[in-house]
Amino acid sequence: MAVRSDDRTTRRPEANNFKIALFADLHFGEESWTEWGRRQDSNSLRVMSIVLDKEQPDFVIYLGDVITANNIMIKNASLYWDEAVSPTRDRGIPWSTVFGNHDDAPFEWPLEWFSQITGIPQLHCPPSKGDEECSFRGTTRLELMKNEIRQNTLSYSKIGPKTLWPSVSNYLLKLSSSTDSEAAIAFFYFFDSGGGSYPQIISNSQVKWFQNKSKEVNPDSRVPEIVFWHIPSETFKKVAPKLDKLKNCIGSIFLEDVAAQEAEMGIMRVLEERPSIKAVFVGHNHGLDWCCPYKKLWLCFARHTGYGGYGKWSRGARILEINEKPFSLKTWIRMEDGHLHSEVLLSS
Template structure:
């Protein structure tokens, strides 16, 4: 769900698309490119399933939702939003010092990116986390592999600006400089994993294709890496190159995997995807946010998946499932109880995308003995609000 540029005529001021990339110098992108090129020479590890808590400390996760990098990429407005998004993430990371980051979908606005490999923008989006040495995982939203949509102003008298696309010898450029064909999920996740030793993202089972980011991670005890404290499940809620649904096949994958790794329901489970299910509509507060819901903005209706195909029925039957976290709706940041679990929104983090509400990020804090899941929202100005206990 993207926004509109307030500066539609700025296209006339651009003689070459490569000026976009120069604007990223303000956040040290040249250094980032050097890092990417250096990493190709490093022996790449197989992405593990295990994260381990630090001795005597809770495990803290920052959720970055709806960054929308690359939006209106041919204007001077778009790159400025990307720089602003990096500032928001940097503030949150420096204030909270999380142990882990989750990119909760719509990392990029692929339908605005006229180059062959949108991983260039994906790399920009994860750069603040990588620069601080913090591991992360990502899932896909509906804009991450959406096909390029031709801007109407390109058909004006001024015509299409000269496009100086990335050199083909760069690791993220692809075989073609400009193709307008977009970058599919499988390529985006492949490039992230290939070039980043700190990435815990996964392709997921091949038989669930075109759904890609379906996997789980275990957060283990500080005393024993084999002793799970919580399981984190990631599901691809569609959009872009396939319908906005969590399919029955994905629901069955979750059923089998959760039964395999947590058969006695002893270990708490937390779930992440991008587009809310229809269950979010059932609990959505009216006219503000009232108890038992907790949050600060309730400015639009829930934009749910196209259909419910079984995932919520499975979740509500598992008392081990404590909460579900989504993005997608930029004007919502509430958490509301649903049956015996919580349905939560993150907070719109990126300056790309629609809406003028202040940006921020939802924080999760997991403690081990006794287990608890606590959450709050850290804003771009450093303030904290909407603290809630979810377990």
């Protein structure tokens, strides 16, 4: 099988199965002016490298909060973004990205920078960066996406239609058959769930975009569809398991409440009513890694992959495996120490 974009395809078309690694909440560049921050980025690179070498995925999805832009003070935050995707790129594995709430967040001045004597903060540029490269303007979603696409032939990310809002990481990829490159095995939909420079929502215009796009490529809902975004919807709160009642949920950490989008604009209602939707995958909550059944689909959190961001839980990555004949969608979590757990069949 192979992922297809408008004008290109991934390799390994002869395989009957297709494996995807989800890297969520890496938070590169967090406290970038400190030794702690640089160490966290190094640790995150190690986690991704271990997962990639053990799982040998065909594709990687960066599920938002690739960087902590509110801690990055250089003109081009893409330097940190580029470092974050380097383990995947260096192994020749194609990938795609969606945005999280920290990826283009405005810079936040640390209080400890303010001198009690002068009251004037000192610049804390990253190592090897001169003062002239320091900037607190930030890097927009559009700039980040353009830089990723322009600099990486392995990136399958796309800039969304200008009519959408949030507009940047809304796009569709097709997983094609091993025997017929035009035949679809599954469709992957990517949404920008806001945050940073946008409200934390999936807007009504995005809902309409999905309805039109899905009707165009999969009018009879015959082909399975899988959805990816960063911030969970309100529906995730409805199915969230309690400590005394897991509700048939599969996972290993259930240690915080769901931090959902600011409002529900209709995306879940549309997904619930569409029989071809098999699962929705999100990040954002570092202390959750569960998959819960909801009506005829599954709602799943990834696993916190990066050492940046809050929480001291062990790091890892959610893995998806799609089989073509017969179709099935299975997922599990691969940990940094090599341990595998929480395997569940989501569709068959």
